[in-house]
Amino acid sequence: MENATVINQMPRIGEPAPDFEAVTTTGPLKLSEYNKDSWVILFSHPADFTPVCTTEMSAFALEKDFFEQRNTKLLGLSIDSIHSHLAWVNNVKNNTDVYFHFPIIADLDMSVAKLYGMLHDKESTTAAVRAVFFIDPKGMVRLMMYYPLNVGRNMEEIKRALVALQTSDECKCALPINWVPGEKAIVPPPKTLDEMDARLKSTEYELVDFYLAKKDI
Template structure:
């Protein structure tokens, strides 16, 4: 069964460009964004990995480790990392799993046979410090991801956890968040009398987090 939102991320041991890791011991007390790409030395994947690399400092600021994966050898990974660095100056300074036996890809549902039986789709798993899967994105082989959306979603998850709120459409840092709706008549009456929140209606109210 493919992992679902709310599941504990399946554990594994794997070789990466930063050495061997055991996932349950990886990035202690941090969030993890784990993402797969179809293959090394391919054009869309190069743009995506470069996007993660050039914005790594933004993930660092959000207490988040990056972890890549494809069904390639460690030697292919190293060659690709060096090739991109030589040609563009961008360095993939985060671990990339060499998943030649497809063990991790199968464990996380990254192999989807109607798309490809030998290449991982473009999956993104957002995993919190308790190793719980909080959000999953899947893209096909021919469409690259959106780095702004990945960072926005990560920050939304963290902000929601911190403040106990929900995020409206297109929420970004600095926007108002949605406060939980009333669950009793007393709470409803208190909400109607509360001038500290912006009330669209009694069940939809927003507040500033600043």
Template sequence: MEYNNNQQEQQVISLPRIGDPAPAFEAETTHGTLQLEDFKGSWVILFSHPADFTPVCTTEFIAFQEIADDLRKLNTELLGLSVDSVHSHIAWVRNVKEKMGVELTFPIIADLNKDVAKKYGMIMPGESTTETSRAVFVIDDKQIVRAVIYYPLSTGRNMPEILRLVKALQTTDEHGLATPANWQPGEMAIVPPPKTQEEADERAASDEFECKDWYFCKKHI
């Protein structure tokens, strides 16, 4: 097929799907050279931002730092990324501490060649061909992708929701239950629907569950 000078070939973005192994990488960061393998045994929030020394990104990094201790209590580490250099990252971290009074304690990947960004589909050509989007990958302790969220360049992320998401995923793993809309820790969780008529009858007669109907039951954790 021939293309005229005004046509551009569509860039294909690869994106790890939920349930896929997280793509392995080795990268330079503000904490030295790190590999994804270094985080095995811990959960990881891998997130990208468009650029250092930008207002929305600065608010996000401060907000990520505010939930860092809560995440660590959940065995979860933060790992930032942009296509800026490690020197730019260091200067920005120092600037945030000096001007905003916040010390960023988590590593930031300097993905100058976009190797990690391409593996995770963090470049959105419709928005920018030179900056990484506001992507969030939740990777569990077995290094499986458990959740993926994308935000446009103009919109900062919601940290309480990211924290809630990690708690919900870990609750599902521990108890084998699902979490309803707007669920918060301490609230009832959803029991998987019964697979047989006998199981449905047993559940309806049990005091363990709060059922709206045979397929819709909750229980306290």
């Protein structure tokens, strides 16, 4: 029972990302130091040398410039040894010329996987599901995604979500469904009658109703 509680532990949006130290393909790493002054996308895959995981890790690697331009570091994880990770990185590079430049955590004792709720016992107790955590430069968890073992992630949605989070922070606004850069943002709704009256008379916004107004950003 105690073990199940640990396995199902997971962070919450808006709370500090649990800190940890780990062995990775680029050397020892402490999350709080790696995360300093930058965003981090922490993501897990079920196992090395597997087809879906190879496509996903390759997709992250191919988007290196995108993430660097957005001050975002990548951090992978699976419950494999460092030797398995290194062999897999080398294998993929030799076969496809794609290089996994980002650190990949060797989480053999499953400590990080348990800390982040990556082990879902109905899927597997020894392989992490496909989890994604967006951590901001203040070390706060801002968004989480979970996919099952047999369905790959959507890289375009991961990129869109990152840009949306950064845009929302910068512009102090909310963003509507399917928002992509260049589209209008949602203005916070009025909180008083006077604010509502002013909103209804304003020509500054695209007004659907007093509670739903959009603006260019």
